[in-house]
Amino acid sequence: MTGRSNSPRTIGGPDEPIVYVVDDDVSVREALRNLFRSVGLRVEVFGSGAEFLQSKLPDVASCLILDIRLPRLSGLDFQADLAKAGIHIPIVFMTGHGDIPMTVRAMKAGAVDFLTKPFRDQDMLDAVTAAIERDRSSRNEAKIRSDLHALFATLTAREREVMALVTSGLMNKQIAAEIGIAEITVKIHRGNIMRKMAAKSLADLVKMAQALEIQRPAPPQ
């Protein structure tokens, strides 16, 4: 329930998911645009991967419909380029004449689905629904991690060191011995860490350390 509207035709709201279509065939683009608009999805179409890359991508759940056979750059190579560029968007491939190795490569690289033309409208809609749902949850997780990283970034080097040791289960006195400072100083750092990370309890901090994949630094030798 996103509220704000009961209409399935709500298009263009700031939080509405977007379907990007990249295909060199204008008739395919228009057919897909109509299909997605008919179910109330916001659509952006492009004639090439380059065009898609030049557009700015709003920060909302989205997915990409890609023809495997694009004129300049194949869909598979474009998928690889996106991954290298750090753009993670669920991809649904379409193909008129694909083969199994292509399919395997695409799926191994994380494609959501791989549809053969002609496909049923419902199959495409199902794939897009799954893709957007996948993007929604991965965006959620990314948001949580990034918020946590922002807090972690406010820690000083010493505080990070102490945080790793605290969340690995060491007592203050052990930490003090390990890094060669007084126990009282560890307590001060620890208090600062809790405040800066907005942790309400040690359990909280341990979970944050887990999410941040903070490792206890190996002691020298």
Add this chain to the structure above:
Amino acid sequence: MTGRSNSPRTIGGPDEPIVYVVDDDVSVREALRNLFRSVGLRVEVFGSGAEFLQSKLPDVASCLILDIRLPRLSGLDFQADLAKAGIHIPIVFMTGHGDIPMTVRAMKAGAVDFLTKPFRDQDMLDAVTAAIERDRSSRNEAKIRSDLHALFATLTAREREVMALVTSGLMNKQIAAEIGIAEITVKIHRGNIMRKMAAKSLADLVKMAQALEIQRPAPPQ
């Protein structure tokens, strides 16, 4: 480095990975048997899925090579049956005449690879190597979870309840108020929990609770 032998031909050791081959064509079975043995892999071959199910599977890293077109039960259906039966083994499919929808279905269901006949020996070996590696790490994780569950099973109902509240970050007095007992009793439970779970610190216990996916029980209303 598994040690014990420098020979790549070590076959049949108790910790050696196993490749299972299920194909109704005896010549395919023998060709694959020879291929895998030539690189020192232990192999078991079967003419049907039923035969494979009747054999006992040792607890070592393994993978399954499956023809998509089996006489009685298709490879895809067999894959689904294995999943339903709780048998999780990485599958490498082979096909002489598969299509893209089959490939997509197999990959979505977790297949490691999907090779078209005739395939190059090296492609099969690469797929098997990846599959066994996947099984090895998933077995490792499963082992850790199961050991943890065994410890958790020794806790009484009350201890589990307290563990959930402790690892959610509540103080002893808050836990006592929440479940209506004295703080001293919470401390006793807590001590028992630490001992039974073999946790060396609270941080340790929190990580265990995370791995066990223990949720704090919702307070009534």
Add this chain to the structure above:
DNA sequence: GAGAGGAGCATACTTAGGTTTAGGATCAGC
């Protein structure tokens, strides 16, 4: 060269966590 920020330490104090000892109450199973 003044100020800010980080790191460190001491003293003093409060609260939280944890153990031991010693019980009482309930319930299942033999």
Add this chain to the structure above:
DNA sequence: GCTGATCCTAAACCTAAGTATGCTCCTCTC
């Protein structure tokens, strides 16, 4: 009816954690 397990509690005691005040020293920046 006895035994063992579980749950609960109290008193006494000790250790760990956390906070506040006040100070030194160093380094980087304006």
